[in-house]
Amino acid sequence: MKSISLRRKNLPKISDILNYLESFANPSYQEDWDNSGCQIVFDKICKGILLCMDVKDVDIDFALENDINLIISHHPFLFKAIKEINASSYKGKIIEKAIKNDISIYSSHTALDLSQDGVTKAMALRLGIKDYSGLSEGEKGYYGGYGRLEMPCSFDSLIDLVKAAFNPDFIKVYGRSKNEFKNIAWCGGAGSDFVLDAIQKSADAYITGDISYHFGQTAYENNLCLIDIGHFSSEFPVLEHLKKKIESKFELPIHISKNNLFLLNNF
Incomplete structure (x- = not known):
């Protein structure tokens, strides 16, 4: 029992984990419409972490x-202000x-997204x-990101690379x-807003998610190969990137929620 107690004393507090996360993904980077940061937080000893894209009931x-008491999600659990907590509703139960x-939720x-050591870097590594340089500059x-492959490749080889890198549920190619x-x-x-940036940089291909029909038309008219791998698959690599970074600083169990449960099926 003493050894277990000693190990627990060496575990970091939740604030230690969050301070480290904010050292490279500070909430001050976020857009005004966003709600990055603390959603529900208890500053206790951190027993384990679950990384996920969205906080779901599962x-x-x-x-x-x-025995996990810190959940770190990419998309805000509380995106908009809530006026009531109804324990019979989906979010109310959570x-x-x-x-x-x-259980803390951050x-x-x-x-x-805007961090130099976040989503863009995780995709580049894959x-x-x-x-590489940034694709579209905001405030x-x-x-x-925008960069060059180590070796030029054919269309089929590029698709094989994308499949191996992101394991997407689907791939749609426009243009x-x-x-x-x-x-x-x-x-x-959702990278539709930056299709024109990819065109302006003379990209041969632009890999992102949530592409609409009319942006596919824009790609066709501007000789761009537009590859839609879905919102989830394009951002999921950042969870594994976060896991490695946190593990390099702290010794505690870290799990990743890997399933895209919002996609019921793909026929």
């Missing part, structure tokens, strides 16, 4: 079953379980692109193909 249950069991959304940083792909742009999440 995630809070997993945390309870595995809030009730979290509060009753001292979200890092656009703070992690693509094997070491040197608080860059969304997405035009080319004999050779070298200059690649990418952005995690």
